[in-house]
Each structure stands twice: as structure tokens, then as C-alpha cells.
Amino acid sequence: MASKIWKTFTFFDSSTMKLPMNQLQTEGSQITSICSGMRCILLGLSNGDMVGLSSKYNKVITWRAHEGKPITHTTYLESRQILVTVSMTCFSVTDDLSDVAAAFANGVVILVRGDLVHDRGSKQRVIFESNEPITGIQFAQENDLYTLYVTTTERVMTIKTSIRGHIPPPRVLETTGCALGCLTMDKATGNVLVARNDALYYYGPDGRGPCYAYEGSKSFIGSFGTYVALLLPPQNLTTNPAATSTSLRHILGTKRENTFEVSTLVILDTDLQFIAHIEAFTGGIKGDYDNAMQQYMQAVEGTQPSQVIRKFLDIQRIPNLIQYLEELHRHAEYVTTEHTTLLLNCYAKLKDVDKLESFIRSDKGQQFDLNTVISLCRQAGYFTQAVYLARQNSEVDIVMDILLEDMKKFSDGMKFLVTLEPHAVKMHRNLVRWGRLLLNEMPRETTALFIEYYSGKYVPRDELLDDESSISQPPSSGLQGYLLQLPYLGNPLSMSLSTTTAVDARVSRPVKSFPYQPPPPQSAFSIFVDHPLEFVKFLEADIVNEKTRETLPEISSTLFEMYLHHASQDAVGSDDSWRNKATGMLENNGRVLGTSEVLLLSHLCGFHDGTTLVREDQRLYFDIFRSHTSSKNTVGAMAALKKYGADDPQLYPAALTYLISNPRILEDAGDELLSILDVIEKECLMAPLQVVQILSKNGVATVRMIRKYLSGMIERERLEIQQDQGYIDGYRRDTTMRKQEIADLEGKPVVFQPSRCSFCGTSLELPAVHFLCKHSFHQRCLNVSTEAPECPTCAAGNAAIKAIRQAQEESADQIGIFKTAIDVAEGDRFATITDFFSRSVMKDRAT
Incomplete structure (x- = not known):
């Protein structure tokens, strides 16, 4: 069967975990096997001990599994929750724990059969003998029958172990074997997978299946789900480039020295569509960091950058790391956003402002995590660079945040804000967000901008910040903890630095106008909560704007309330300009304002003129007169009587009743009593008997006071x-x-x-x-x-x-x-x- 070609890509970066070896090993012991189970990582040691580690790599359990013999294989049976450990070349066990097969280097395979769980007895027998060393065994189940796959250095065979009594001789599937550890079971297909130097081969009950080309020596093969893992041991390169393997490690050529030996872990998809490989340096740098970095820089095309970066981050060799990252950026195909972000972080760490500025303003179209880099510049004190990046990528919110919150440059913030197009959502959002702060610092300019924007007359300006090319000095606070985390941050919102050169500051000037629908003025009311005078100016501009006709009643009501608020705050005897404005507003816009609103506001603020004007408009003359009488305002009551008596004659009988209600009121009225009686008599508003009955109720009015009226009436x-x-x-x-x-x-x-x-x-x-x-x-x-x-x-x-x-x-x-x-x-x-x-x-x- 023809082999398929595998594609390679960087699947993930491996990292070395530092385990507490002093707690795990005794003197002279080593880790010989590993598996997972019981919510632990289980390690088998060369002295026969088993050690369990928690998810944080702390030792939680230990026991002696074999006396003085190394534990070569460990397997945890999830279905039975049983851990099986053996000390031999290779072994395999069935899922129901009825059969266990063990193989040795002398070519012998032993089958142990019985009730191993309850220890009710078992039998063992030799089922295969050969002069070839056994390199792997695996049980496979087919139709409730188990078959044992056996590999040697020269053959691949199957043995039927489920037949009771006589076990048939092995069946040879292939006359080519494999190395130790290069046999595994693919549970997804039920077949075994054999790894050889030239390819990967599948074997089933019918013989060899498909094969997939992947050259290179292999020391281990394992499968999990739909993935296959290969361990490629380090290769000692000869001085002759022609003798170098054609595998993936060949890409380093003669540039790789023995000091930098490489092991490769390969992850394969069993659909054979992808392959990922990770190369890890197993050799040490031996203290010569500068020379080692030169070697790494020469081998940048054949190494995994994450491994090199991790080594130099661990030892805090930031200058060498900068050299490597700069060299890496010369090979654009290997650069990721994390690499660029780390390089900028290193510049900030060493306070190399020139390189940071040059890199940010370069026209190479570098890719990096915009939000992370801007956050880095802000934490390091490079506010100008952060503003530049934000502006180049149209991050309006971040620009305003830096200018107003970090730099406290309110004038620059205002200049930048007026450059935004009016129909953009960001313009309105930032105007509302920062309006209160700008009003505190620049009340006149901010109020003018609000009036211009909400009236629909806003025109953006063409303006740049004055000190955009200046460099801020960073504070002395360290970024070491943040530095170590940056290479491993991933952000799907990574953005590209567009090709732009630095420009000089220019004077702001209007540009082309954009027609837009201004937002309702009510959205800005809360911003002026601490600025009542500016709020009045804003409302006065809105009330005459043709585009605010739909919201005119609410604007008028708010403006009227502000007039009354200012009038109530003025000292007694001061200028009545606010009251005059409120009165003029009622006279000119009385129909716009609601009657109930005006009455309520006038009552709360003690604005009697407003109540009077509304009642006049509603022809509620009797209510006006009654408001004066209820407050014992005799002068006001008589004035209202003279003003509205012709329109509502019934005010005169009410005035007569009010005057005789109290001697003090009658005294303040003077001769008004006789005038009221004359009008009542001429207009025949009351019968004489009714007048006499009213006057005689409480004895306030004497006969002498009404003698003239009585004589004339008679x-x-x-x-x-x-x-x-x-x-x-x-x-x-x-x-x-x-x-x-x-x-x-x-x-x-x-x-x-x-x-x-x-x-x-x-x-x-x-x-x-x-x-x-x-x-x-x-x-x-x-x-x-x-x-x-x-x-x-x-x-x-x-x-x-x-x-x-x-x-x-x-x-x-x-x-x-x-x-x-x-x-x-x-x-x-x-x-x-x-x-x-x-x-x-x-x-x-x-x-």
C-alpha cells in the first residue's frame, strides 16, 4: 500500500517541570516508568518503589511494589481500578484481568491465566520461545476472543490465547520487527501500530494494514484517542553533512553541535492529516551564554523558539534574549504575536527607549498583541508610545483613557476628541464618558462642544497631539513577574501595526462636515449634575434648536426647573434675573410646558409668579384669588380682585367674605369694603338680605362701616x-x-x-x-x-x-x-x- 505524506506544523510548546526529586527518589534510584490513575501521576522507581504525585506535583503516597527490582512497566486499569506493575522487558494485560502476558529479553513469552482479582488461583505457561529478543506485546480483542500481538527485532506475530487447552503456534504477519517500545494498541481502530525508522505500520487480524511515511529513529510510540505520540531520541551528527539523516532533524545541518543535542516529541493525528513536532534541547549551555546565543541565532530556522526563550528567561539573560528575538524577527515565517510582545517587553525591561520607539514606529507591519503592548507601555510609563499605538489602530477609547487618566492632558484629550467623526459611536460614547471630567477641568470649552455636537452642527477637526514624538521616562518599578508571563499569553484580538511614519503636530482646523442625527439631549443631562451654570447654557442652546422639537417639552421643563433652582439659591434682595427668565419662559413657551409640572415646580421652589401665570392661562381666577387669601396676603388678594373681577364677578362675594373674616384683614383693606359692596349692588351679585347675613356672621363689620351702603340700599x-x-x-x-x-x-x-x-x-x-x-x-x-x-x-x-x-x-x-x-x-x-x-x-x- 502506498504511504501517505504527513504535514508538519508547530502544535504546542513543551515546558520542563521541576519535580521535587529529593522527595521522590532515594540515593541511586531513578524513574523507570510512569502512568496516571487514582487522580495522581504514578511513578515507578528503579528500587521497586511506587510514588504518587498530586496535580501540583507534591508527593501524596508511596509504597514498595517490588523488592529490589526496577519497575519497568505500570498500567492502571480504569474499569477495575487496579494498578498493575511488573519488572520485565514488556507485558500486557486483558481488560477483564483474566490473562497477563510477560515477555523477556531472552525471547520467552509467559501467559498467566486465572482469577487474578480475587487470587483464587492461576496458571502460567510458556507460549512462545525464540532466540530473538521480545520488543513488545499487546492484547487485542476480536469477537470476544483475545489475540496477543508479539514483536521481536525481526518479526511481527499473533498468538491466539483464548483457545482453551492447546495454544496454536504463532502466525507471522511480517518478517520485519521493531525496536523496544515501538508497539502500541490503537483503541480507536482495534489494531496495533508498529513504529519503524522509515514509517508507521498498522497490523490487524488479516495482516498488515496501511502505512504512513515518517522517517527517523524512534524510541517510543503511544496512542491516546485520535492522536499518536512518538519519541525521537537525540541523534549524534557526524561531521559529514552527507551522512546526516533526512528526517526533520536534518534541517539543522552542520550548524548543530553535540553541545546542543535535541530530542523530539511528535504528535500525530490518526486520520493522518496533520503532524506536530516539538524539539527540546537536551544539552546544556555550559555557562557560555553569549557563544550559545550565537549558536541559537544561527540555528533559528531549525529550533523551537519557545525552548530557547524559556532557557534565557529562566536565567534572566534579557540582553541575549533580545538578540535572539531580533534575529527571529528577521525570519517573519517563525514570528508570532507573543514573540513580538515579548521583545517589546524586554525593551521596556532594559529601558531601551530608542529601540522601543524605533520598533513601534517601524514600517515592517509587525504583528503583536495590541492590548498587551499598550498595557505594558502604560505600566512602564511610556504613555506617548501607548497613545501612538492606540491611535494607529483606531482604539479611540484607549487614547482617551491614556490622555485623561494617565497623562492628565485634558487639552490634548479635547483636541483629539474633536477629531472624531460625529456619526461614529465612539464619539458619543467618549463624550458622555469623559464629559464630567472635562467639565471639571475645561468647563467653557466642554460646554461649547456639547452644544455644538447635540445641536447637529459639529464638524470634526484635523488635529494631532502636540508632544506625540516625545519620550516619557519610565518609573523605577520592575516588570519581572509580568515579563515571564508575556510569551505565553494569547489574544485573538491581536492586531497589526499599520505602516505609518511619525508626523509633526499641527494646528487643528475643520475638515469636511458629516451629516448626522444628533442624539437626544437627555443623554447628556446627568453629565452636568455638578455644573448647573453650564447646564443652563446647554439647555438654552437646545431649546432654540430646530432638531430638538420632539424633546422640547422635556428640555423646557428642565430649563424652567434650573431657573427656579438658581432663583431659590439667590440671596434675598439680589438680582431677580433668574426669576425674570423663568417668567419670560412661561410667557413665551407656556403651551410647551405642562400645567401640572409648572404648578409643582413653582410650589416646591416658592415661585408664586409661575403659579399665577399658569392659572391665568387656564382662566382659573378664583384659584389665584384663593392662593392670596390662604396666605393672608390682603394686598395681593385686592390686586387680583381688581385685575380679574371683571372676568369673574363671583370674586366680589368671595372678597366680601374674606374681608370680614378677621379685624386685621378688614383694617388692612381700608376702603375696599365699600367698593366691593358697590360692585355687588350694581351688578346684582347678591341680594341685600344675603349681604346683611354675611356681614352679621362674626361682628367684624360694624353698622358705622356699612351705614352708607345700608341707607342707599333702603x-x-x-x-x-x-x-x-x-x-x-x-x-x-x-x-x-x-x-x-x-x-x-x-x-x-x-x-x-x-x-x-x-x-x-x-x-x-x-x-x-x-x-x-x-x-x-x-x-x-x-x-x-x-x-x-x-x-x-x-x-x-x-x-x-x-x-x-x-x-x-x-x-x-x-x-x-x-x-x-x-x-x-x-x-x-x-x-x-x-x-x-x-x-x-x-x-x-x-x-
């Missing part, structure tokens, strides 16, 4: 009585005359002597028609054919009288109308009763 009543009496006498005479006429018409003859027609005015000629009302007409002028015609001259008056009479008769039966008229009567209710009495409402009807 005189007017006397004149009205006389006038009414004259009307009565006239009605009586007219009634008597009408009754006499009716009697004459009924009992006496009537002589008609008219000479002219009452309609056409010509001489009266026969045929003529005469009416009892003394009107005569030509018959042709009447133009009627009825037998009982009606006088045209008196017809209209008679019809009106009939209609009135009919209406009175109909209303006489509707008592509800009478009750309603009594209830709504504002003046003399007796007059209403008299009027309905004349309509026969009180007439006694027969049932």
Missing part, C-alpha cells in the same frame, strides 16, 4: 317698591277696562261707521266685512273664502297671545322645569317662583 328698595306699585295700579286699570269692553261686546249692539278700508285705504264699498275690533275691509281685499274670517290687522297679535297661553299651559304640567329654574337661579329665587306662578304652575287642577 332708598333703592323704597324706589323699587314705588315703581312696582305704579305698575300694579296700571295693570289693574287696564284689566278693568278690558273686562268692560268684553262685557259691552257681549251685551250691547255695535255700530260700525268706518268710511275707508283698513287694508287698501280706499272708500269702503259693499260688499264689506266689519270686525268687532273696529276694523272694516272690502270683501275683495280679504281674499278669503272661509265663513269666519279673521281680522288681518289683529291676527298676528292674537296668534302670539295664543302661543304664549298654550306654552304656559304646557309648562304648567312640567314640574321638572320649575325645579331646574329654582336650582340655577343666581339672584332672587322668589322672583322665579312669582314668574312660574303667573304661568298657572300653582293652579289647582281637578283630578
Whole structure:
């Protein structure tokens, strides 16, 4: 079967753990085997002891497994929770612990069968003998039967061990063997995997399966899940380059010396799509760090940078590490973001500002972890470099944070902020985030920026920081702990330093405007919490802005509240400019402000003018007058009465009641009592009896005070009585005359002597028609054919009288109308009763 080509890539970096060897080993003992189980790492020692380590590599348990013999193999059976240790060349055990096979270097394979768990007896026998050393054995299960795979230095065989009684001879699968430790079981496929110098081979019950080319000597093979691990021992290179192996270690060529021997751990995917290899230097540097670094720099293409970096970090040889990292950056294909970040960290560690500045501002497009490098520069005090990196990568939030928090350069922060485009989210976010701090330091400029931005008139400026090329001196604090961690940090947000050169500072100037929708002004209200004067300026600018019409009620209400707040803070007798502004706002924008809001704010801040203006607009004159009377403000009550009395006459009876409520109030009112009584009398707002009843309630008003009113009232009543009496006498005479006429018409003859027609005015000629009302007409002028015609001259008056009479008769039966008229009567209710009495409402009807 044709072999497949394996691809290689750097899968992970290995690191050496320093174990507490003085606790694990006795004198002369070594670690000979290792496995994991029971939540521990289990180590087998050459003196026969077993040692268990915790996850933190602390010794938690130890016991003697074999007396004086090295433990060559250890296996933990997870299904039975049993640890199996042996001292031999190789061994294998079935999952149910029914069979155990042991192999030795003399070519003998022994099978032990029985109940090994409960120790109820077991039998052992030799199942294979050969002159070839046994290099590996593995049990494989197929259809509930176990097969033992055996490898020697020259063969690969299988032995059927599940057959009771006679065990058949081995079956040879391949006449090529493998080295010790190069046989393992791939549990994912159920086949065994054999490692040879040229390739990896799979074997199953039917013989050899696929093979995969991977050249190089191998000392161990293991599998876990979908991965295969290979251990490649160090290779002693000869001085002849042609004799060098063609494996991966060949890439170092003659540059690798014996001082720098390399072991390689290879991780393979069993799908055979990828391969990862890690080369670890096993030789020492022998104290010559500079010469060793030169060797490492020459072999940079064939070594793992993480191993070299770890060695020089452990011994704190930062200058040598910088040399290696600089050489590594000359080979871009081997550089990662962690390498670049570590190089910058080393520059900061040695305070090599020139190299740090040159590297950051280089045009090589270096890759590094932007957030980590900026954090490093900020911790080391290189704020200018941090600002440069942040600006080059459009990290607006970081730039503002450094300028305002670290450098305290509020002017530069403001200059940078005005360079942002208005429609960008970062502009609004940073303006809101840093607005309060900028208001504390630069109130006038910050307020102007807020007004410009929220009014929709903001135009970005073209501006750069003044001291962008200057170098800050770092503090003396060390970065050693942080330095050791940087090479192993990974950040998916690693960014590239774009190709940009340093530029000189320039004067800010406007650039092209960008149309944008300004945010609602309410989002900035909380920023001005400690700056009320600036807040008023911001609100005054927003209230006249055409783009804030939708939020005008809320802005107006807030501005009105700020006016009242400032007015309440002013000392008594000071300038009333804030009150005047609040009053002017109500007069100009009264309809925008809510009535309830104005009343509430005016009441809380003691702004009576605001309450009055709102009530005037709502025509609540009685409420205005009552607010003065409730506060015993007689002067204000009289002023309100004069101002609103013509629109609401009912204020005068209320004023009369208020004046006589207290002698002090009546004294303060002066002559206002008589003026109120005159208006009540002229407008007939109250009956005289009602006025007298009110005045006599508490004895505050004396007869002397109202003598003039009483005398005038009596005189007017006397004149009205006389006038009414004259009307009565006239009605009586007219009634008597009408009754006499009716009697004459009924009992006496009537002589008609008219000479002219009452309609056409010509001489009266026969045929003529005469009416009892003394009107005569030509018959042709009447133009009627009825037998009982009606006088045209008196017809209209008679019809009106009939209609009135009919209406009175109909209303006489509707008592509800009478009750309603009594209830709504504002003046003399007796007059209403008299009027309905004349309509026969009180007439006694027969049932």
C-alpha cells in the first residue's frame, strides 16, 4: 500500500517541570516508568518503589511494589481500578484481568491465566520461545476472543490465547520487527501500530494494514484517542553533512553541535492529516551564554523558539534574549504575536527607549498583541508610545483613557476628541464618558462642544497631539513577574501595526462636515449634575434648536426647573434675573410646558409668579384669588380682585367674605369694603338680605362701616317698591277696562261707521266685512273664502297671545322645569317662583 505524506506544523510548546526529586527518589534510584490513575501521576522507581504525585506535583503516597527490582512497566486499569506493575522487558494485560502476558529479553513469552482479582488461583505457561529478543506485546480483542500481538527485532506475530487447552503456534504477519517500545494498541481502530525508522505500520487480524511515511529513529510510540505520540531520541551528527539523516532533524545541518543535542516529541493525528513536532534541547549551555546565543541565532530556522526563550528567561539573560528575538524577527515565517510582545517587553525591561520607539514606529507591519503592548507601555510609563499605538489602530477609547487618566492632558484629550467623526459611536460614547471630567477641568470649552455636537452642527477637526514624538521616562518599578508571563499569553484580538511614519503636530482646523442625527439631549443631562451654570447654557442652546422639537417639552421643563433652582439659591434682595427668565419662559413657551409640572415646580421652589401665570392661562381666577387669601396676603388678594373681577364677578362675594373674616384683614383693606359692596349692588351679585347675613356672621363689620351702603340700599328698595306699585295700579286699570269692553261686546249692539278700508285705504264699498275690533275691509281685499274670517290687522297679535297661553299651559304640567329654574337661579329665587306662578304652575287642577 502506498504511504501517505504527513504535514508538519508547530502544535504546542513543551515546558520542563521541576519535580521535587529529593522527595521522590532515594540515593541511586531513578524513574523507570510512569502512568496516571487514582487522580495522581504514578511513578515507578528503579528500587521497586511506587510514588504518587498530586496535580501540583507534591508527593501524596508511596509504597514498595517490588523488592529490589526496577519497575519497568505500570498500567492502571480504569474499569477495575487496579494498578498493575511488573519488572520485565514488556507485558500486557486483558481488560477483564483474566490473562497477563510477560515477555523477556531472552525471547520467552509467559501467559498467566486465572482469577487474578480475587487470587483464587492461576496458571502460567510458556507460549512462545525464540532466540530473538521480545520488543513488545499487546492484547487485542476480536469477537470476544483475545489475540496477543508479539514483536521481536525481526518479526511481527499473533498468538491466539483464548483457545482453551492447546495454544496454536504463532502466525507471522511480517518478517520485519521493531525496536523496544515501538508497539502500541490503537483503541480507536482495534489494531496495533508498529513504529519503524522509515514509517508507521498498522497490523490487524488479516495482516498488515496501511502505512504512513515518517522517517527517523524512534524510541517510543503511544496512542491516546485520535492522536499518536512518538519519541525521537537525540541523534549524534557526524561531521559529514552527507551522512546526516533526512528526517526533520536534518534541517539543522552542520550548524548543530553535540553541545546542543535535541530530542523530539511528535504528535500525530490518526486520520493522518496533520503532524506536530516539538524539539527540546537536551544539552546544556555550559555557562557560555553569549557563544550559545550565537549558536541559537544561527540555528533559528531549525529550533523551537519557545525552548530557547524559556532557557534565557529562566536565567534572566534579557540582553541575549533580545538578540535572539531580533534575529527571529528577521525570519517573519517563525514570528508570532507573543514573540513580538515579548521583545517589546524586554525593551521596556532594559529601558531601551530608542529601540522601543524605533520598533513601534517601524514600517515592517509587525504583528503583536495590541492590548498587551499598550498595557505594558502604560505600566512602564511610556504613555506617548501607548497613545501612538492606540491611535494607529483606531482604539479611540484607549487614547482617551491614556490622555485623561494617565497623562492628565485634558487639552490634548479635547483636541483629539474633536477629531472624531460625529456619526461614529465612539464619539458619543467618549463624550458622555469623559464629559464630567472635562467639565471639571475645561468647563467653557466642554460646554461649547456639547452644544455644538447635540445641536447637529459639529464638524470634526484635523488635529494631532502636540508632544506625540516625545519620550516619557519610565518609573523605577520592575516588570519581572509580568515579563515571564508575556510569551505565553494569547489574544485573538491581536492586531497589526499599520505602516505609518511619525508626523509633526499641527494646528487643528475643520475638515469636511458629516451629516448626522444628533442624539437626544437627555443623554447628556446627568453629565452636568455638578455644573448647573453650564447646564443652563446647554439647555438654552437646545431649546432654540430646530432638531430638538420632539424633546422640547422635556428640555423646557428642565430649563424652567434650573431657573427656579438658581432663583431659590439667590440671596434675598439680589438680582431677580433668574426669576425674570423663568417668567419670560412661561410667557413665551407656556403651551410647551405642562400645567401640572409648572404648578409643582413653582410650589416646591416658592415661585408664586409661575403659579399665577399658569392659572391665568387656564382662566382659573378664583384659584389665584384663593392662593392670596390662604396666605393672608390682603394686598395681593385686592390686586387680583381688581385685575380679574371683571372676568369673574363671583370674586366680589368671595372678597366680601374674606374681608370680614378677621379685624386685621378688614383694617388692612381700608376702603375696599365699600367698593366691593358697590360692585355687588350694581351688578346684582347678591341680594341685600344675603349681604346683611354675611356681614352679621362674626361682628367684624360694624353698622358705622356699612351705614352708607345700608341707607342707599333702603332708598333703592323704597324706589323699587314705588315703581312696582305704579305698575300694579296700571295693570289693574287696564284689566278693568278690558273686562268692560268684553262685557259691552257681549251685551250691547255695535255700530260700525268706518268710511275707508283698513287694508287698501280706499272708500269702503259693499260688499264689506266689519270686525268687532273696529276694523272694516272690502270683501275683495280679504281674499278669503272661509265663513269666519279673521281680522288681518289683529291676527298676528292674537296668534302670539295664543302661543304664549298654550306654552304656559304646557309648562304648567312640567314640574321638572320649575325645579331646574329654582336650582340655577343666581339672584332672587322668589322672583322665579312669582314668574312660574303667573304661568298657572300653582293652579289647582281637578283630578
